[in-house]
Amino acid sequence: MTSPGYLEGTKHVGTEPVGREDAEACRFDRDPFQWDAREDCQVRQILDRIADKWSLLVIALLDEKTLRFGELVREIDGISKRMLTVTLRNLERDGLVGRTVYPVVPPRVEYELTALGRTLLGTTQALVSWSEEHQEEIARARQKFEATNTAG
Amino acid sequence: MTSPGYLEGTKHVGTEPVGREDAEACRFDRDPFQWDAREDCQVRQILDRIADKWSLLVIALLDEKTLRFGELVREIDGISKRMLTVTLRNLERDGLVGRTVYPVVPPRVEYELTALGRTLLGTTQALVSWSEEHQEEIARARQKFEATNTAG
DNA sequence: CTGGATCCCTGCGGATACTG
DNA sequence: CAGTATCCGCAGGGATCCAG
Secondary structure, eight states, rough: OSSSGTTTTOGGGGSSTTTTTOSSSSOOOOOOOOOOHHHHHHHHHHHHHTSSSSSHHHHHHTOOOOOOOHHHHHOOSSSOHHHHHHHHHHHHHHTTTTEEEOOOOOOOEEEOHHHHHHHHHHHEEEEHHHHHHHHHHHHHHHHHHHHHHOOO | OOSOGGGGGOGGGGGSSSSSSSSSSSOOOOOSOOOOOHHHHHHHHHHHHHHHHHHHHHHTTTTTTTTTTTHHHHOSSSSOOHHHHHHHHHHHHTTSEEEEEEEEESSSSEEOOHHHHHHHHHHHHHHHHHHHHHHHHHHHHHHHHHHHHHOO
């Protein structure tokens, strides 16, 4: 066993070599809405990936900036080395980030967004913008909800 | 204890009555990038919510359509009643969906997007669109990655 | 410095049985 | 129909030690 458990087989059910499952195993069989129902499962898988708690942050930090592993750890700060490794691997695997290893004495590895990753950037920022714009509104809604619940 | 464990206290760490934690307890202390660093934590919490595996689907299904609980269960199909309840509660709590109870003999409860929820719709669809447009590209990247890994 | 390997706790989320 | 209460498996993810 040369591969770590968390990088192969153990986790990420929807991440396994799905190849191009022909959407037949897909559980979404409802009538087509605005998106094609079959596409939806794929979407969820991709979405699960990019929204897996760290990916978006990594992508955001990598915006037009090449960063080293250690820099990312320090920038994100809340992340552990393990999760950064896993996240980076997933993003690399999906072709969203590129990994460059410099064969120097103290290992130097740099990560950067690929063209594909850069296209995602705009979308994620839209999501971020929305969150920023509406966070107060949401906070108020929560308090209201809590109040209603507590008072009840 | 009148509240079920999964609706209060047991789960959703970032969901607890955060109120408006003044971003001081926030672990993002890095220099401001394109987003204000302090905002980022809030963003992550909101993002964790709307991307929690089911929320996006629910929001999408609720697009300009009022649906009943059972309808949602059947539409999403992969979801359990428990998770739909939890998801719906969270969305309601955040003011993204509205809940209407009709006091009739067979209980009838309808869910609909609020104005706030509707604003999110566009953003989520952008994400979905991106996923749709690039899913093949990603699939190819994965295969390539796998091949490189396997062949190595 | 850049990870890989392990241990282990926690919470997400599914299944099921029970109510009003 | 619309939840509610519980039990429980499993993946997510942190801490730590180890290696090149």
